[in-house]
Amino acid sequence: MVSEKRSAESSQTTLNVVPLTPAESRAAELAKEVVDSTAASSVADHKSELASVEEKGNVWDGYLDDDLPEKTNGRLVRNLRFQIFSLYRRLFGIVFITNMGIFINEAVRGTNAKHLGTITIANLFVSILMRQEYVINAFFTVACAAPLSWPLWIRRILGRVYSIGGIHSGAGVSGTVWLILFVAQATREVIRNEQTSVATLTISYVILVLLVGMVIFAYPAFRTKQHDSFEATHRFAGWTAVALVWAQVVLLINDYREPGTSLGNAVVHSPTFWLVLILTCSIILPWLRLRKVTVKAEVLSDHAVRLHFDYVNTHPGHFTRMSHSPLTEWHSFATISVPGTQGYSAIVSRAGDWTKQQIENPPKQIWIRGIPCYGVVRVVPLFRRVLLVATGSGIGPIAPVVYANRVPLQLLWTAPNVRKTFGDKIVDSLIEANPNAVIYDTRKHGKPDMVKLTYRLVREFNAEAVVIISNQPLTEKVVYGMMSRGIPAFGAIWDS
Structure with a gap:
């Protein structure tokens, strides 16, 4: 529970104690019964109050009859702006188009393999660093440091800091294209018996096959259907490629080093x-x-388990990676931190074989890799008033933001059998931290129209922005439904 209960303390001083008469004793007993009854009634009233908050007088009554405002801009413009050309894709486009402009120039002008190799490595360098935990946390920290006094249009752009994955993929694809040109030039040099050696060229072909395979497996549609294959390919092909790049770089430096210069000296003076x-x-x-x-492990139901850790403290917006087999699979979960409490917890809900195993056979130990890393809900403090929307176990990332309560918040949580699935402890703690929370039981009331329900609460709470954690289709639907009506909305993306 977020709230702390304080025990009352009393001190008694006995001076000139006078025995009570039978009538006085009976009066004291009656008084004690009244106090105990009042206390019990107070606890019951409190529980009743928590339960009633979930219904909030059914604030959603009649919401389906609400008229949504017209979407801004024309259909073509808003679809291009909010769907086809999301910020993630715009960042990808900027990186890729810039590279292709330089690529065409270099291809027409003609240059040696060493120069092309440097450009290739530079792109792979950027791609890898954009997925480094310290770099990601630095991006979030800087972007979310903007004061609330800044104009909303600036803060809503900064709020999309989680789209930096577009730089990662843009540089990765560009690096692969540059490698194709490098291999073509190296092949030409080998045929002409110029500086590039056969060993360098052979290794370069192997690296190219590995990178092309990684790009194919990383394509969103394929990655979603074959996620395990994507992870394995990315990890093992990536490690193999890096090892081969080391050999390639040293060989290429040796191919191009000046006469009389030692290999060691040439290596340390090479940018690659x-x-x-x-x-x-x-x-x-x-x-x-x-x-x-x-x-x-705290098993909440046959659908969810809450895992508690005490090895590190986390902040709202953090997630960590867990595994039982570090070399083959990793699973990311949002951390739930409670102010004043050591460690953190994470909610794991049934969504596959791995999560099913955690619920049915709760672990006593688990592997953790790296440091806690920031995700989308970190952007909440950028806005003055925020509507938090969660469906099902999406409450995991949202809960620590509610507990921290850094800005005025309104919580909307929809899930089937909320208390039965997630337990009274979580539900009551959220209500105490956010008394105006709306908890919508889909088993009782049916699945809502999330765009209309979200818009009603945005209007009633006068929210400046919406942050949603849900599945991909619903997240995209709500984010588009709000953004197309001029309301900043933020949700996880599945393209990075």
């Missing part, structure tokens, strides 16, 4: 060597923090 060194350290760093930690 330092880029590869830094990107390699970036990949290794999270694995240096790999640990097996103790976990206390």
Whole structure:
């Protein structure tokens, strides 16, 4: 529970104690019964109050009859702006188009393999660093440091900091395209018996096959259907490629080093060597923090379990990666931190074989990799008044923001059999932290029209922004429904 209960203390001083008469004793007993009855009634009233808050007098009554305002801009413009050209895709486009402009120039002008290799490595360097936990946290920290006095149009742009994955994928795809040109140029040089060696070219072909495979498996549609294959390919093909890049870089430097210059001297004076060194350290760093930690499992129902950890404290917006098999699979979960409480917890709901195992056979220990990393709900403090929307176990990322209560919040949580599924403790703690919370039981009231219900609460709470954690289709629907009507809305993306 978020609230703390204080026990009353009393001190008694006995001076000239006079025995009570039978009548006085009976009066004292009656008085005690009245006090006990009042206390019990107070507890009952409190529980009744918590339960009634869930219904909020059915604030959603008649919401289906509400008229939604017209969407802004024309249909083509808003679809291009909010769906086809999301900020993630715009960042991807900027990185890729800029690279292709330089690519065409280099291809027409003609340049040697060494120069093309440097450009290729530079792109892979950017791609890898955009997925480094310290870099991600730095982006969020800087973006979310903007004061509330700044104009909303600036803060709503900063709120999309989680779209930096577009830089990651844009640089990764660009690096692969540059590698194709590098291999073509290296092949030409080998055929002409110029500087590039056969060994360098052979390794480059292997790297190209690995990177093309990674790009194919990372395509959103394929990644969603074959997520395990995507993870395995990205991890093992990526590690193999990095190892081969080291060999490629050293061989290429040796191919182009000036006569009389030692290989060691040529290596330390090469920009590609330092880029590869830094990107390699970036990949290794999270694995240096790999640990097996103790976990206390609290089974909430046959649909959810809450895992408690005490090895580190987290902040609202953080998520961590968990695994029982560190080399083969990892699962990300939002951390639930309660102010004044050591450690954090995470809600795992049934969504597949791995999550089913955690519920039916709760773990006592689990592997954790890297440091807690920020996600989308970190942007909440950028806005003056925020409507938080969660469906089902999406309450996990939302809960710590509610507990922290840094800005005025309104919570909307929809889920089937809320108390039965997630337990009284979580439900009551959220209501105490956010008394105006609206908890909508879909088993009792049916599935709501989330766009209309969200808009009603935005209007009633006068929210400046909406943050939603749900499944992909509903998240995209609500975010588009709000953004197309001029209301800043933020939700997880599945493209990075």
